[in-house]
Amino acid sequence: MMEPNKDIWVFGDYRNYFRNRVTLQILARATELAARTGGEVCAVVFGHQVDEFVSEYRAHGAGRVYVLDDPALKQYSIETYTFLMCRLVEEFKPETLLVGATQFGKEIAPRIAKKLGTGLTADCIDLAVDEQGRLVQTAPSFGGNLIARIITPNHWPQMAIIRPGTFQELPHDYDAQGEIVPLVLPRDLPADKIRCVTSEHRPSRKRKIEDADIVIAGGRGMGSKGKFKKLFELAELMQGEVGATRPVVYANWIGHDALVGQAGKHIKPKILFSFGISGAIQHTAAITNADFIVAVNKNPNATMMKMADVAIVADANQACLGIIRALKERIRV
DSSP: OOOOOSOEEEEOOOTTTTTOOHHHHHHHHHHHHHHHHOOOEEEEEEESSOHHHHHHHHHTTOSEEEEEEOGGGSSOOHHHHHHHHHHHHHHHOOSEEEEEOSHHHHHHHHHHHHHHTOOEEEEESEEEEOTTSOEEEEEEEGGGTEEEEEOOOSSSSEEEEEOTTSSOOOOOOTTOOOEEEEOOOOTTOOOOSSOOOOOOOOOOSSOOGGGOSEEEEEOGGGOSHHHHTHHHHHHHHHTOEEEEOHHHHHTTSSOGGGBBSTTSBOOOOSEEEEESOOOOHHHHTTOTTOSEEEEEESOTTSHHHHHOSEEEESOHHHHHHHHHHHHHHHHHO
16 A cells, blocks of 8 residues: 555646636645645646646646656547556655546546556545545435545545536636646557547537536426427527526436536536526535526525525516517517
8 A cells, every 4th residue: 555645636637628627626626625734736747738738737726747748648548648647646656636527537537546446436526625634525426316425545546536617716826836847758658559540629519508607597397398498599599508407307308418416517607597496405506606596486485596696486487488588579679
């Protein structure tokens, strides 16, 4: 068993940097945790010509950045990147390794944990440190019905995958002086079993709900799948995205990607419209960072109505149709 130091490592996932800020969000939380443990917050970056991202990580909380910059790493390889991270962990012995829940992070983190013989908590919605200095990893369980708090007491590094949007990134610090540690690519890299012939980046036309400024969320109070679809029309008029509660997703009114809740996405829109949502804890826990909430519900005593900045006692479907008509008339004018 390794004897780790107190450092907290954050794996730098920059491949979709300008739309996905999860690495910066994790660095912010790691800074808070390190203040309690006495360790250093470190980012780890693999790739080629990555100076821009190294500077960004320093400016957002990384006191040290380990950098492997080499032409051989320009093309992402799961085997190479896994090998390199495991080698560095074994050499520098950080106590904690945190990875964002991107497609990239979800692919590489389990492989790293397996090779290092340690535990891994996926889909974390919070991180804390207990009295013994151990990382407490909070994640939904059993479809969001339970919230589990998990520790890794006997193996290192403590590893967790964190949802995008869970934490708020720190302001850009233009005077940051974090240390940069350049590393040399080892000669014993494993031969890749898969060779990439060509690649093409095709960004999604749809904005992720966790990045949307306006979210139109609907619950069972919309009445039916057909009526729920009106939320998409409203979202298009408002240039927003559609979210949903767990019962709606489980009823197949909308896909799981739209789930807002402990078992889904945490959102932080400037404006959240809530139609026919009562306000179960699984849902409300994921919307606490919304700047302004407008709730529509027949029940004035619903939890969602009490949370709202503006609460409208009305039928959710009828209110939605009314807003759509008003917006269309304004557009015609």
